[in-house]
Amino acid sequence: MDNEISTQPHGMEDVEIQEWLESLDSVLESSGPEVAAEILERLRAHATVNGIDLPFTANTPYANTIPPRLEPLFPGDQELERRIKSLIRWNALAMVVRANRVEHNIGGHISTYASAATLYEVGFNHFFRARSEEFEGDTVYFQGHASPGMYARAFLEGRISAQKLENFRRELKPGGGLSSYPHPWLMPDFWEFPTVSMGLSPLMAIYQARFNRYLEDRGLKPVTGAKVWAFLGDGETDEPESLGAITLASREKLDNLIFVINCNLQRLDGPVRGNGQIIQELESAFRGARWNVVKVLWGSEWDPIFERDTEGLLVKRMGELVDGEYQKLVVSSGAYVREHFFGSDPRLLKLVEPMSDESLRRLRLGGHDPRKVYAAYKAAVEHKGSPTVILARTIKGYGLGEAGEGKNVTHQQKKLNEDELREFRSRFGIPLNDEDCIEVPFYRPPDDSIEIQYLRARREGLGGYVPKRSVRTKPLAADHDELFKEFHEGSDGREVSTTMAFVGMLRKMLKDPEIGKLVVPIVPDEARTFGMESLFRTAGIYSSVGQKYEPVDVNTLLYYKEAKDGQILEEGITEAGSMGSFIAAGSAYATHGINTIPFFIYYSMFGFQRIADFIWAAADMRTRGFMLGGTAGRTTLSGEGLQHQDGNSQILALPVPNIKAYDPAFAYEIAVIIQDGIRRMYKDGENVFYYITVMNEPYAMPPMPGNVKDGILRGMYLFRPAANGNAQLRAQLFGSGAILNEALRAQEILETKYGVAADVWSVTSYKELYNDGIETERWNRLHPGEKPRVPYVSKCLSDAPGVLVAASDYLKTLPNMVSKWMPRRLASLGTDGFGRSEGRASLRDFFEVDSRFITLATLHELFVDGKLERAVLDKAIKDLGINPEKPNPIIS
Ligand SMILES: Cc1ncc(C[n+]2csc(CCOP(=O)(O)OP(=O)(O)O)c2C)c(N)n1
Ligand SMILES: [Mg+2]
Secondary structure (H helix, E strand, O other): OOOOOOOOHHHOOHHHHHHHHHHHHHHHHHHOHHHHHHHHHHHHHHHHHOOOOOOOOOOOOOOOOOOHHHOOOOOOOHHHHHHHHHHHHHHHHHHHHHHHHHOOOOOOOOHHHHHHHHHHHHHHHHOOOOOOOOOOOOEEEOOHHHHHHHHHHHHHHOOOOHHHHHOEOOOOOOOOOEOOOOOOOOOOOOOOOOOOOOOHHHHHHHHHHHHHHHHHHOOOOOOOOOOEEEEEEOHHHHOHHHHHOHHHHHHOOOOOEEEEEEEOOEOOOOEOOOOOOHHHHHHHHHHHOOOEEEEEOEOHHHHHHHHHOOOOHHHHHHHHOOHHHHHHHOOOOHHHHHHHOHHHOHHHHHHOOOOOHHHHHOOOEHHHOHHHHHHHHHHHHHOOOOOEEEEEEOOOOOOOHHHOOOOOOHHHOOOOOHHHHHHHHHHOOOOOOHHHHOOOOOOOOOOOOHHHHHHHHHHHHOOOOOOOOOOOOOOOOOOOHHHHHHHHOOOOOOEEOHHHHHHHHHHHHHHOOOOHHHEEEEEOOOOOOOOOOHHHHHHOEEOOOOOOOOOOOOOOOOOOOEEOOOOEEEOOOOHHHHHHHHHHHHOHHHHOOOOOEEEEEEEHHHOHHHHHHHHHHHHHOOOOOEEEEEOOOOOOOOOOOOOOOOOOHHHHOOOOOOEEEEOOOOHHHHHHHHHHHHHHHHHOOOOOEEEEEOOOOOEEOOOOOOOOHHHHHHOEEEEEOOOOOOOOEEEEEEEOOOHHHHHHHHHHHHHHHHOEEEEEEEEOOHHHHHHHHHHHHHHHHHOOOOOOOOOHHHHHHOOOOOEEEEEOOOOOHHHHOOHHHOOOOEEEEOOOOOOOOOOHHHHHHHHOOOHHHHHHHHHHHHHHOOOOOHHHHHHHHHHOOOOOOOOOOOOO
């Protein structure tokens, strides 16, 4: 075990060790901890120089970080706080038990909050400062499964009715209910941060704390000393995202950030590290990442035993046990503890000789001792220069006794029998008699009781209630017509990609008097790919320490400029981290009352495909802003191959209800979408956000035809009608993104070679068309007596003659989704399958989405309709150079 104090080697005498320890004690007493630490450091260096190979350890012993003599006085009324906490415990339990009595298997969690109650209550009574007129407030990420505790507290505070508690997990009941977990989407006045998908909130909290600094360094908000608290489970830390960004927090010296890890040593199925020690493992990870680590392992009852132990035997013994053993010990009898823990050494037994079995059983863990927790929190909020993590030891299902305390099944425990309820009631002193108690009623003392008075006074002292979400920002004023007008005009024949066009817009937005300072460009080490390097100099890359070096390219125009007031968040290679920044910036309208507008641009394949759950969290959180999937389109990105070519993201955006997904072809389409997006989100306050795919294929950007804005936003518009509308053979071609150009080329081939007159539509958003279609269908179903409404797609195509062919750089299912609202059969071309390392032309041939295949699909549809001779089709296949036996991209 890392933290073991090594056993005495080579027969070294106890007395010698004793002398060393005593002399350290005397230095500590006479000169203080700093001098003692200095001596130890010098000793270590001396030992190394003399060839002593000291094993590396980032661990400290299995003991509390803060010794009793450095503990501050507890400022509250401990007994009253205990009573309040007991009431919250009861109501939290009652919510879950009652809900499951009414509706079998409705679920809910008792044991998570039971283990964390003290950790939260010390925070609520003494630390979490609310948002108020005077102070921006602390930010708290509550562990998702502990939600019953937060509801139960809000019930005592008078913020949530008993009716709502009754409807925990039954949100559709009359009068409303409470959502299972923290979901701002469902409870927008209460929850701020969705935390229940484990591992997301630690990372989001880190980027939130960093974004708070960014806002301060850029002068967008005053420096306030507000803290970001994140409460996590110890099992949760196995999610790679949980620890994935911790070095950013220390590198950025985020002393505004505090993690509290509830180390109950258990997760859902069993122990987190039955054969190891999760606390020591986490300590070394965080210390290695240069966090301030505060361990709160043992309660005050242990202090006198430690004091009696002048030989360091107790701490040595504590380091020996694995978590599986600890899990058993903490719920065992005093006699068992004496025999199995202290019994390993007669000297240890002697330490506890004067103690009864009962007092051994009552030895509390640190995370259940408000004094120890208070000391840790105080140390954390006062700590300077690095983030703090508090590793607090607790018991899962604390207080549940036989119903599950410390048991492996405790996570799932939702029902208690009568005896178990009575026992819980008695243990926590809830004033309910034996009969009433088995009904598990909610219990709230009257408003004028000292408990409620105290609880309210504490919250008033801290500025109000937490959690509480409110939108405090003012809507933007301007329309920004001028800003975007230039992009309606086309590129005058100059070939540019939609990515370049977007970057041009971004550059212009950054200079705008109203929104310029609010724009937050975010990029995960891909700015050069998107041609954004010109922004390095003009907008600057945010760095909390400025630029301590002369950049190697300082003599060039576009040098890598880092600055304390830099505007770009250049996140390095972390799409998850970038999404953390996107969420922080896109929710600042609520968290800070600031309308920051994030533009997060990234390699599109590494967005929805890689970090979809963060996007889901962003949606839940009502995040606003623009995500831009760069180098998008399976066949548009040449060379990169199977991993990079994105034909998926427009599909993967479908399940996120409030994201608007667009696949625009031209600069003016992007301009219209962004301008409207800013209006909807930042002027009208809509809870939507945007996903826009942008491509790297250069072509001339046409000027905007008249009257198409509405169509661009709704998902489709007629871009180029057929030259000869009276032709016999007619077709409608639907193209999106860069593939629109293939449809336009097909239009020409069809007209000149086959006499087919085709209209070409730009489909900017199949998702918008789909949503409109299903919405219309639904309305018609529910209102059979009224005049049926017509889906937008049907309206567009009501008079459109001929066969229908769609092509996009995404899966064929995208156009197919809306085909049922089209007047006739649709032929869909798309890019289902793995990509290839190839040039664009070959890729479009391989995936069968180029102008030749669009032409062929059109002719084939006409043939099926009996409008074209088979011979024409056969000849076309030859003339177009199509190999009918080519491999099928879906399975090759
Ligand atoms: C990403 C993710 N995977 C799985 C779950 C399901 N789940 C909910 S709670 C839980 C165990 C939690 O253990 P821990 O983090 O130690 O928290 P505790 O309840 O012990 O405080 C699991 C696996 C989840 N919510 N999120
Ligand atoms: Mg746990």
